Amino acid sequence: MVLQLIIASLAMGIVYGLVAMGFVLIWRAVGVVNFAQGDLLMAGAYVAFTLTELEGLPMPVALVACAAIMALVGVVFHFLTYWPLRKSWDMTVIISTIGASIALKEIATLVWGPAPLSVEPIIPGIARFASVSIEWQFLVTIVIAAALMGMIFYLLEKTYIGNILQATAQDQYAAELIGIPVVVATSMTFAISALITGIGGMLISPIFFVSTTMGGSPGLKAFAAVIIGGFGSVPGAIIGGIVVGVIDTFSGAYISSTYRDAIVFLCLILALLVRPQGIFGEKISDKV
């Protein structure tokens, strides 16, 4: 039982971690919290539904196609919600992302209808290890999400493109003056953010029903993960996501499944009291 719960909480936690990473990338690049991050997860789940259930694509193809589509969604999202407002006050951009959150939900309702949809697991069935039975979907989720995180981490830390993205995140204006096209760097950041969040949506779509409001709770929990991990830190987002996943799953199993969300946010408040800067916290900046 405990081992199953650990695997389940890791699977949920790593998805929260993906969404949290999406939050952090955008926050670092343009200095605002994207309130539509959870809705990008929802969009990823709907795209996955279309690709697998409607188009019947094989899983690996659907995964790559979903990633590509979500990257494109990220670029469009960037040019609609951020780029025209880049010179205005941060709050304007934040409100613009709230608008995008509403718009994404409504678009999903128009395209896919209001009824929740179900998606087949990537690998159906149960894996048995000795006396332990674990759903394959949880294992697949952990493997794919961890691989994706590794790739993004490598891209950001070890490659030339990553340097350009980081330079832009640190000082847009100074980056432009050494010849970096900032529009390319910021739209690429939004693309990566939407991609990892969307894949998160694809991975949890067989676990939950796909619905227009499915992004709300994971979005908030990922935001909690960002705060617990340390605002602005990529490793912090991952660790924070797993911490939230563990609290979420175990409190649902042992305390109360009704109050699991409340317990997660109670822990967030405790974390803020004990270590407000988060696990990997840098100094809290004026933007928070």
Add this chain to the structure above:
Amino acid sequence: MSPKNNPVMVLEKVCKRFGGVVAADDVSFELEPGQIRGLIGPNGSGKSTTLNLISGICDVEPGIILLDGEDITKKAIHERARMGIARTFQHPRLLSRCDIKTNLFLGHDLGNMRRASGASQEIDQSVDELLDVAGLKIGMDDSIKTLSYGQQKLLEIIRAILTKPKVFLLDEPAAGINTREMDRIRALIAIAIRNKAAVLLVEHSMDLVMSLCDIITVLNFGCVIAEGVPAEIQGNEAVIEAYLGRRRHA
């Protein structure tokens, strides 16, 4: 002085208004390769605005800026940087969360894309030489945060020189540094000049301006009020008036 009428950059009647304030009013001058032009004037006279107009941070309205005969007035900041306009800041703007290597080469790699050459050995040599001239004994993997303010200013100048700029804009390089570092900065500017950069120096330290510049432009309230070699500027009535006020005739 180098031969005249061979400018790499031309400003033609460049203007900029912020609401009712005229920050630049018909500013015209030319920059020639291998020459240092000083840009001086009292606070608020439009020196930084002029640098911002050249690097593209502010839009020119109206006026024309030519680089190698090409109108760059409508070009984006990063395009201008890639065309060979480098700049440093009064307060250095390095990437504080990256190491020194990344800071030095990020701009330079982009420059190499422009020239499509892989002359990495030559670059390493020039980095060593520049660090030596600047007296910086630093590891390439050190964090920017380990550097003092003066060292950061030197590093920013080195970064700019590495891109082999055609036009090199220096915004108050001497502000907030000690005299030894000042000498290092002089030596670095000399290297930029050797590389045929056209230098535009905004500076309040008159020692540095008068000893270093080939020609000086003086701004006041956004207008060019004088232009000439240092000796001429030092004796110019309008300049003295702008800095010290009008002498009252009894």
